[in-house]
Amino acid sequence: xxxxxxxxxxxxxxxxxxxxxxxxxxxxxxxxxxxxxxxxxxxxxxxxxxxxxxxxxxxxxxxxxxxxxxxxxxxxxxxxxxxxxxxxxxxxxxxxxxxxxxxxxxxxxxxxxxxxxxxxxxxxxxxxxxxxxxxxxxxxxxxxxxxxxxxxxxxxxxxxxxxxxxxxxxxxxxxxxxxxxxxxxxxxxxxxxxxxxxxxxxxxxxxxxxxxxxxxxxxxxxxxxxxxxxxxxxxxxxxxxxxxxxxxxxxxxxxxxxxxxxxxxxxxxxxxxxxxxxxxxxxxxxxxxxxxxxxxxxxxxxxxxxxxxxxxxxxxxxxxxxxxxxxxxxxxxxxxxxxxxxxxxxxxxxxxxxxxxxxxxxxxxxxxxxxxxxxxxxxxxxxxxxxxxxxxxxxxxxxxxxxxxx
Amino acid sequence: xxxxxxxxxxxxxxxxxxxxxxxxxxxxxxxxxxxxxxxxxxxxxxxxxxxxxxxxxxxxxxxxxxxxxxxxxxxxxxxxxxxxxxxxxxxxxxxxxxxxxxxxxxxxxxxxxxxxxxxxxxxxxxxxxxxxxxxxxxxxxxxxxxxxxxxxxxxxxxxxxxxxxxxxxxxxxxxxxxxxxxxxxxxxxxxxxxxxxxxxxxxxxxxxxxxxxxxxxxxxxxxxxxxxxxxxxxxxxxxxxxxxxxxxxxxxxxxxxxxxxxxxxxxxxxxxxxxxxxxxxxxxxxxxxxxxxxxxxxxxxxxxxxxxxxxxxxxxxxxxxxxxxxxxxxxxxxxxxxxxxxxxxxxxxxxxx
Amino acid sequence: xxxxxxxxxxxxxxxxxxxxxxxxxxxxxxxxxxxxxxxxxxxxxxxxxxxxxxxxxxxxxxxxxxxxxxxxxxxxxxxxxxxxxxxxxxxxxxxxxxxxxxxxxxxxxxxxxxxxxxxxxxxxxxxxxxxxxxxxxxxxxxxxxxxx
Numbered sequence: 001x002x003x004x005x006x007x008x009x010x011x012x013x014x015x016x017x018x019x020x021x022x023x024x025x026x027x028x029x030x031x032x033x034x035x036x037x038x039x040x041x042x043x044x045x046x047x048x049x050x051x052x053x054x055x056x057x058x059x060x061x062x063x064x065x066x067x068x069x070x071x072x073x074x075x076x077x078x079x080x081x082x083x084x085x086x087x088x089x090x091x092x093x094x095x096x097x098x099x100x101x102x103x104x105x106x107x108x109x110x111x112x113x114x115x116x117x118x119x120x121x122x123x124x125x126x127x128x129x130x131x132x133x134x135x136x137x138x139x140x141x142x143x144x145x146x147x148x149x150x151x152x153x154x155x156x157x158x159x160x161x162x163x164x165x166x167x168x169x170x171x172x173x174x175x176x177x178x179x180x181x182x183x184x185x186x187x188x189x190x191x192x193x194x195x196x197x198x199x200x201x202x203x204x205x206x207x208x209x210x211x212x213x214x215x216x217x218x219x220x221x222x223x224x225x226x227x228x229x230x231x232x233x234x235x236x237x238x239x240x241x242x243x244x245x246x247x248x249x250x251x252x253x254x255x256x257x258x259x260x261x262x263x264x265x266x267x268x269x270x271x272x273x274x275x276x277x278x279x280x281x282x283x284x285x286x287x288x289x290x291x292x293x294x295x296x297x298x299x300x301x302x303x304x305x306x307x308x309x310x311x312x313x314x315x316x317x318x319x320x321x322x323x324x325x326x327x328x329x330x331x332x333x334x335x336x337x338x339x340x341x342x343x344x345x346x347x348x349x350x351x352x353x354x355x356x357x358x359x360x361x362x363x364x365x366x367x368x369x370x371x372x373x374x375x376x377x378x379x380x381x382x383x384x385x386x387x388x389x390x391x392x393x394x395x396x397x398x399x400x401x402x403x404x405x406x
Numbered sequence: 407x408x409x410x411x412x413x414x415x416x417x418x419x420x421x422x423x424x425x426x427x428x429x430x431x432x433x434x435x436x437x438x439x440x441x442x443x444x445x446x447x448x449x450x451x452x453x454x455x456x457x458x459x460x461x462x463x464x465x466x467x468x469x470x471x472x473x474x475x476x477x478x479x480x481x482x483x484x485x486x487x488x489x490x491x492x493x494x495x496x497x498x499x500x501x502x503x504x505x506x507x508x509x510x511x512x513x514x515x516x517x518x519x520x521x522x523x524x525x526x527x528x529x530x531x532x533x534x535x536x537x538x539x540x541x542x543x544x545x546x547x548x549x550x551x552x553x554x555x556x557x558x559x560x561x562x563x564x565x566x567x568x569x570x571x572x573x574x575x576x577x578x579x580x581x582x583x584x585x586x587x588x589x590x591x592x593x594x595x596x597x598x599x600x601x602x603x604x605x606x607x608x609x610x611x612x613x614x615x616x617x618x619x620x621x622x623x624x625x626x627x628x629x630x631x632x633x634x635x636x637x638x639x640x641x642x643x644x645x646x647x648x649x650x651x652x653x654x655x656x657x658x659x660x661x662x663x664x665x666x667x668x669x670x671x672x673x674x675x676x677x678x679x680x681x682x683x684x685x686x687x688x689x690x691x692x693x694x695x696x697x698x699x700x701x702x703x704x705x706x707x708x709x710x711x712x713x714x715x716x717x718x719x720x721x722x723x724x725x726x727x728x729x730x731x732x733x734x735x736x737x738x739x740x741x742x743x744x745x746x747x748x749x750x751x752x753x754x755x756x757x758x759x
Numbered sequence: 760x761x762x763x764x765x766x767x768x769x770x771x772x773x774x775x776x777x778x779x780x781x782x783x784x785x786x787x788x789x790x791x792x793x794x795x796x797x798x799x800x801x802x803x804x805x806x807x808x809x810x811x812x813x814x815x816x817x818x819x820x821x822x823x824x825x826x827x828x829x830x831x832x833x834x835x836x837x838x839x840x841x842x843x844x845x846x847x848x849x850x851x852x853x854x855x856x857x858x859x860x861x862x863x864x865x866x867x868x869x870x871x872x873x874x875x876x877x878x879x880x881x882x883x884x885x886x887x888x889x890x891x892x893x894x895x896x897x898x899x900x901x902x903x904x905x906x907x
Contacts, residue, residue, distance in 0.1 A: 084876060085873070085874065085876075086874070087835035087836055087837060087873060087874035087878075088835070088836070088837045088874065088878050089874070089876065089878070090876040090877065090878055090879070093876050124876070125782075125817070125819045126872075126874075126875040126876055126885075126888075127876065128888050155778070155779065156778070156779065156782055157778075157817070158778060158781070158782065158817030158818070158819040158820055159817050159818035159819035159820075159872070160576070160816065160817050160818065161873060172778065173775055174774070174775040175774075175775030175776060175777040175778055175803060175805075175813065176775075176813060177573065177576075177812055177813055177816040178816060178817070182448075182449040182466065182469040184471065193774070234878060234879075236837035236878045236881065237836075237837055237840055238840065242878065242879050242880075242881065243879055244879065274836075278835065278836060278874075308878075310836065310837055312840060316840060321836055321839070321840065324834070324835075324836050324839050325836055327834075328835060328836070328873055330577060330578060331577065331818075331873060332577070332873065333576070333577035333578065334576060334577065334580075334816075335554070335573070335575070335576050335577040335578065335579070335580030336448070336450045336580075337449075337450045337451070337452055338450070338451050338452050338453075338492050338495055338496060338553075338554070339452055339491075339492060339495065341554065341577060341578055341580065342495035342496065342498065342499060342529070342578065343495060344577065344578070345577070345578035346495065346498065346529040346531060349529075349531040349532065350529075362528075366528050366529065369487075369491060369528075370491065370529065373487065373488045373491040373492070375463065376455075376463045376464045376484070376488055377452045377455050377463065377464050377466075377488050377492065378452075379449060379450060379452070379466070384463065563806075569806030569808055569809065570806070570808060571808050572806065572808035572809045572811065572812035573812050574808075574811055574812045574815045574816075575815045575816070576815070576816050576818070583808070583811065583812075584807075584808050584811075585796070585797075585800075585806070585807030585808045585810065585811040586793060586796075586807075586811055586822070587811070593807075593808065594806065594807075594808075
């Protein structure tokens with residue numbers, strides 16, 4: 001029987017997330033203390049060795065990302081990405097609500113490693129209560145003196161999914177439209193106000209104190225070797241338990257859905273599961289025994305992404321659901337690059353046509369071509385990922401489309 | 407130096423060069439819409455995508471720095487397919503009325519559709535309905551033809567500094583707008599027309615030239631703008647021996663002073679040329695009425711009067727006021743005449759128009 | 760009601776703080792009035808066109824007047840399969856307005872939103888930013904009665 005493994009959420013609901021004292025009482029800020037006793041380069045090495053990979057969706061090795069930051073340019077910035085906009089995802093909210101101090105500590109560890117004195121938390125506009133919570137948590141940590149000379153400021157987004165992209169997020173902090181930048185230059189070299197900037201996800205930062213305290217080897221030994229540690233998943237759709245869980249990364253989708261999620265509501269059969277949020281692939285039940293870690297998901301052309309698990313039962317109309325998803329991307333495209341701005345709009349038109357029974361076989365061909373070109377040519381991840389739910393359902397559930405055609 | 411291979415041809419370029427320039431050096435003709443050599447790059451139209459071996463997606467060549475050993479294909483089937491789809495997507499939002507469009511024959515969207523054989527769009531559906539009448543006398547704004555390359559926004563900011571327009575709204579609803587999406591006259595627009603100079607399609611055109619001749623019908627006569635002493639290069643667009651418009655020259659060698667930038671007078675202030683109210687001969691006022699005179703008569707009359715005033719009241723009773731519309735050389739001569747011929751230092755200049 | 764000039768002055772020295780200022784203005788006025796937008800542009804060194812571009816980019820900002828309470832119904836896929844569409848329809852019927860409209864008494868504006876990150880309790884609505892989970896059509900009168 002698969003079980004949760006709580007590291008980040010170990011003290012959930014037992015400590016006040018605003019209170020640095022509470023956090024210190026359960027061992028908090030020891031990781032930062034240890035890091036500050038180490039050479040910054042040794043901290044980066046330790047994080048690299050732990051195998052920690054970005055929990056925001058891209059899965060890039062965190063220590064390696066830090067190592068690209070030039071040492072000789074000042075100032076440098078640390079940004080915590082709390083803009084989780086991926087539908088079906090709320091893990092970062094849970095982490096902050098249960099263990100905000102660990103996020104602050106993780107940011108300060110990063111600050112020490114790259115030589116930055118200033119951190120920003122970019123919190124999505126949908127979470128105003130977290131802005132308040134974080135401001136209190138920062139004040140508490142400052143009052144305890146644990147942050148030292150590392151300063152953290154909270155900024156709030158205003159309803160733009162695309163700001164989850166690190167360069168769009170930077171633009172937004174700078175007070176601009178949230179248009180992603182082309183890369184290179186990468187934020188590590190030229191980020192916020194053109195200065196070297198590390199942007200990591202909330203969950204990534206929250207892992208750091210535990211890695212520093214328990215050592216890289218300890219972390220590297222948890223879960224899947226290529227994507228070690230735990231992952232917080234959020235279960236939505238037709239599962240019995242619509243909830244969140246923290247699990248080692250070597251659990252399988254089947255264990256997540258049928259054991260931790262309690263199976264499918266009403267004893268129905270599972271039709272499909274979308275992993276990684278609304279931009280993720282729709283997987284058919286034959287792949288349920290795949291581990292959730294990044295590389296295992298990639299091996300079945302899926303992405304772990306944000307860790308959202310959206311299960312739908314056999315009675316659901318998958319074309320209708322994907323049509324809704326296409327509307328999401330149309331709404332959230334920033335409108336900067338042609339393939340995404342026009343592609344998400346036309347995709348939604350075609351999906352609505354098919355879903356309402358007016359689509360033709362040519363529409364399916366056009367969808368596939370459009371999806372391919374969007375993936376190939378869009379400026380940022382939004383436009384590149386927007387076609388994924390369509391392309392994967394066309395491939396795995398093509399019959400559902402075909403039966404709706406005229 | 408960086409060495410890379412473009413369409414089988416090896417080229418060497420300095421580090422930091424963008425792929426677009428490297429490809430051009432290798433002789434490749436890369437289509438671009440948002441790229442403009444005088445404006446900051448945004449890499450957003452994606453027309454300039456090329457295939458670089460080993461890279462997962464196609465890359466926008468205008469914003470991708472070269473790297474050693476890159477193997478680049480600029481017209482591979484994958485690239486051509488992507489460009490065709492991008493053109494079809496743009497066509498699907500572009501009000502197609504080439505038959506009456508001012509930019510017919512001078513439109514990049516048209517050129518690229520021709521080049522890639524794109525006749526219709528497989529993605530046509532709802533069309534944008536952005537365009538509304540902007541009652542200013544100079545600039546026609548037909549945003550139903552806009553392809554969102556944002557060259558106009560960047561020209562307004564980076565060439566003129568007016569910042570009258572920006573991108574407003576988001577996604578497919580995004581459009582070029584002034585603050586509060588109003589008329590140009592209510593904005594900081596200076597009507598310099600740099601926006602229509604850089605617009606690659608028919609979204610921004612001159613109201614004054616409307617219906618008077620397309621680019622291929624007019625003869626372009628390069629000259630200097632007569633309005634002030636700056637000396638901007640302009641091109642008179644001449645059709646049937648009449649000036650039907652003014653365009654500018656962006657080539658730095660041919661237009662060293664202004665590199666294509668003009669002000670409202672230079673770009674739009676040419677309609678006086680064919681005006682029936684224009685003076686074509688000197689006039690002499692007699693008994694409160696003007697009558698036509700020859701140049702000889704007029705000049706003799708002036709010389710006579712100046713001499714008379716000078717002998718009766720002295721040279722300082724005369725002042726000379728010259729025009730900014732005259733050239734430096736002409737202004738030099740007039741001051742020379744004031745000081746040497748008339749003998750006064752009373753010489754001034756209107757300084758501006 | 761606080762003066763928008765005072766609100767903007769509070770954020771003036773924050774680099775890139777125009778978005779924070781817009782939030783604060785909207786908290787007071789429920790939308791960004793034209794004169795407040797002009798003032799913010801000036802304070803943050805942006806052209807008015809740019810400031811308008813920023814305000815219209817983010818879906819939580821409005822440059823049009825709205826009701827006292829903004830009801831947002833999540834239309835993302837997880838809420839959709841949990842009955843979000845029926846809920847939206849029921850709200851439209853109950854309030855007698857369509858999506859994007861404001862009730863005649865100026866009390867409620869109905870908007871759609873994408874995921875608000877409360878998916879443990881689908882379907883979700885928010886009223887002036889406060890999430891209300893597991894809303895059913897039957898619960899609408901009771902929920903809205905506390906917003907006077």
